[in-house]
Amino acid sequence: MTGSRSGPEGVIVTSEIIRPEGGSPIKVEWRLGTRGGLYKVSDVIIDGVSMELSERTEFASLIQRSGGQVQGLLAMMRNGTASASTPRAALPPSPESTLFRR
Numbered sequence: 001m002t003g004s005r006s007g008p009e010g011v012i013v014t015s016e017i018i019r020p021e022g023g024s025p026i027k028v029e030w031r032l033g034t035r036g037g038l039y040k041v042s043d044v045i046i047d048g049v050s051m052e053l054s055e056r057t058e059f060a061s062l063i064q065r066s067g068g069q070v071q072g073l074l075a076m077m078r079n080g081t082a083s084a085s086t087p088r089a090a091l092p093p094s095p096e097s098t099l100f101r102r
Contacts, residue, residue, distance in 0.1 A: 009033055010042065 004013045010033035016025035031043040043052040059073055066072035 007031075011039065 002014045002016055004011055006012075010031060013030040013032065015028045015030070017028060018025050026047055028047075029045040030041055031045070032039045033042045034040070043050055045051070062073045062076070063070055
């Protein structure tokens with residue numbers, strides 16, 4: 001942990017991931033809100049990229065590619081396959097789905 005600060009929506013904890021090969025550290029922000037008196041992570045921002053916004057974009061893309069129907073997304077979420085292993089043969093590729101692949 002490199003620091004923390006209070007924000008309008010909760011607490012932001014900052015940290016860095018040190019690369020073993022000596023590259024530049026990766027900056028990570030953990031946005032925390034309270035629910036039921038406990039802190040819960042609401043978003044993780046890695047090198048300025050919000051996972052919350054990325055997932056929202058991915059889900060919207062999946063719904064759009066399913067003809068605007070939410071049932072396809074819900075089925076994938078129930079099976080635990082919404083982001084990690086979406087059946088690509090059933091869905092055309094989207095630029096959003098490659099955000100975190102290198």
